Amino acid sequence: MSPLRSKAPRSREKRLDTLGAWLGPVSNASEEFAAEEVFQRIRTFAQSSHDDLLYALRIVSGIKDSVTIIHGPRGCAAAGLYHIAAGSSTRWIVTNLDERDTIMGADAKLRKAVTALHHRYHPAVIFIVGNPVVAINNDDIQSVVEELHEELDVPIVPIYTTGFSTQNAVSGYDTALHALLKYLSGKSSAAAKNGPVNLLSVAENALDRKEAHDLLEGVGLELNVLPDNSTVASFRAAITARASIPLCPDAPEYLGTILQEKYGVPYIDAPRPVGIEGTGRWLKSIAATLDIVSAADELHNRKASETLQQLSGFSLTGEKVYLSLSSANAFSLVSLVEELGGEVSGVTVTHLDRLHVRYLNELAARNPALQIHVSDGQEFEEISILRKLSLDLYLGDSTHIGQVARLGIPTVSLENLAIVGYSGVVRLARRIKTALLNRSFGTSLARSNPPYRESWYRRSDNWHIKQEVK
Amino acid sequence: MSHHIEDSRNSCALHGALQVYEAIEGVVPVIHSTSGCGVQHYLGGTRLSGGNAPFGSAPVSSTNIREKHVVFGGGSRLREQLKNSVKVVQGDLYAIVTGCSIEMVGDDVPAMAKEGLDQDWPVVYANTPGFRGDVHQGYQLAVRALIEQLPDIWKGASPAPAGLVNIWGIIPNQDPFWRGNLRELGRLLEAIGLVPNLLLGDGQDVESWKKVPGAAFNLAVSSWGELPARLLEERYGTPFISLAGLPVGTAAADLLYQLTGELGLDQPRIDAVIAREEARLSHQFARLADTYYRTGFQREFALIGESAQVVGIGEFLAKSLGLLPRLLVITDNPPDPVQKALVTRLNPIVPGYETDIIFSEDRAGIGASVRDSGAGIVLGSSLEQEAAEELGVPFLAVSFPLADRIVLDRGYAGYRGATALLEDLGSVILSDSYHQVV
Known part of the structure; x- marks a missing residue:
């Protein structure tokens, strides 16, 4: 049976045992995923966090010549304003x-909205995005899609996000990518595989994408980039590609897997290209599959020595670093921080699942006591963890970075900082250097009142994380 | 019947209520809904109103309900979340706000709040599903909940100073200049001997809200403020006046005279205050005059914003600065009678000149009107910048959403606001003419 037959893919927790709440040493995490069953955790106190709808919106925000209809109450489209501001x-x-x-x-x-927008803009594709209200009401989106697709002769893609059926927002990437493939890539897998190589870029910074793009072109590859900054044609072309290269082993995993399983496009299992060595490993995995080993080696050696020169001795030796990032970013940065001589004192990741097992195992072998915290937006836990550590630097992409800085820890936000590839290392080093040289803003921030009670800090940091009772 | 909207700037009731509660020190909002509601608010609201969240961070206490709560109800989850919110987050008052999913499931939120009160936790609640309204209804629901429920939590009103005036109708973040606007209104009220109760913003806390019933007067500075003012008139007999818009420049003098009449204040003192403020404003005009004529300030303008901003800023530009209001777009969906009154008021703003007045929150529709207007300057939200660029005219971001301005203390209300507006408007016109030279 085709994996695209269903309306939506299985949630990440069902497919990959994904955890959204967890705290403990990395050795325990490694053991837990080695066991047959991974137990879901819930929180008895929680703060707002992303949902699958928000992640699906990130995907469609990158599709050119499209119209996105959020079929729900008005507030479910609020994030659209943010995406407009972000381009x-x-x-x-x-x-x-x-x-x-x-x-x-x-x-x-x-029906009225789809028809009106089709006539107003004549887009190449119309997305319909689900949300809690239509999911609870079980509104019949499918028959509207089928009827109007015939009538208007435009692809109409329903994305069945609900806001409540998965605990991990990252499932929303899968749900959106499932729908994009199902409605835009065609049914046949028979196409010849001689087209440009897919670069799978999901919700990436434009500069990160450019860096990866330039590197791959540098080793002679012709690329089809999707879903970021792509078109309907990119999805049609995707099934004729020689292979798919992920820019991150996590977010585009479902896209790559389905392209391989249903359409026969080989998915290259590559790490995230972050750090000099990490970028080298990424190029190496690609080169082995696509038979461009000498070009890749030559590029890596040249870029690596250029980068080392540009770093001009920059080092994190003796610095204790905390990382709080989306999962694949965090694990790739652990290596980069260590490459620069720093020591990682703890990590917060948005989710943890079977895709991360190899990183967990590596870390467990190297540094078994390293604490892993799994949280999206649970600032109260993170602040409590950070207060107990003695840190020299915090690297993160969360929305509560202002709170972290208030603790007096030099802080660098990676939300809008491109860190991929060789140029990413130099960019990050420059930003870190600045943060370590002048801490006065953190001191200014520290004067305002903290939001949590002292009694909370005295609790264990995983006090509100419980194993789910089924 | 509601209609689809492109790039709505009015979000939903839940988000409006959050904006109110986040603007009061010591109030901890507790969202009872799916996890994304709070993040939608942060991304699509907080981040685009020039400043940032009160704690300098995004996370809000939230039940993050899941499938099983949708099926079996989320009451027990709310009970647990409320209890732990009180334990973890510092606060003087915990305010439950609900989202669409939970309202469809039918959780008995008032009963949950009551349970909290029985435990001696200070708890209020507001049912704020997005399908029941936008940010403006959310403001009203949040404020109504405080007016109606606080007296049951803290029995007996707090003593209010004589001459206390509550100010209503400014919605935090939906008016990106809300802090500065409130502060300037407060300054002017103080100058004539009254005690302003700003209720929202820096230094405003639960204590400010306890004084609400004892105020001598209620001042609504937009039609959205009329509901709380009427509610307080019903409950406590407090008199009020309701303005259609923010008083900008000389309009502030009209307000001060009106308050003098209503409250029987000392006329010579008010005359002196107004004379001083007017003299300062006249001086600003005089200093601007050379640039004004040299760079051709006088032109047609398009202004897009909430009714209170359009009235306030529009009238100031038309009546004091000699500009022509080509197009006024009112984006806050005021009810029909208010719309009629606004048209009657704004149509003859410049005698012998026809002004187009549109009520819309649809970006495509607004953009088309701005392009067709042929205006020589556009004042609006960041959503109108593109249309201004297509017209090739200067643009000033004055309304929500604001993508590229930081607003910490700035306001456009009152006399100081008029000066700030002259600075900002003058700067974009000057910058436009400078860039045409180089």
């Missing part, structure tokens, strides 16, 4: 369901 490629529409629609259903409203 979104799609147009954001909300069907603006009111109370009556939540009782009677709103198929007519959806």
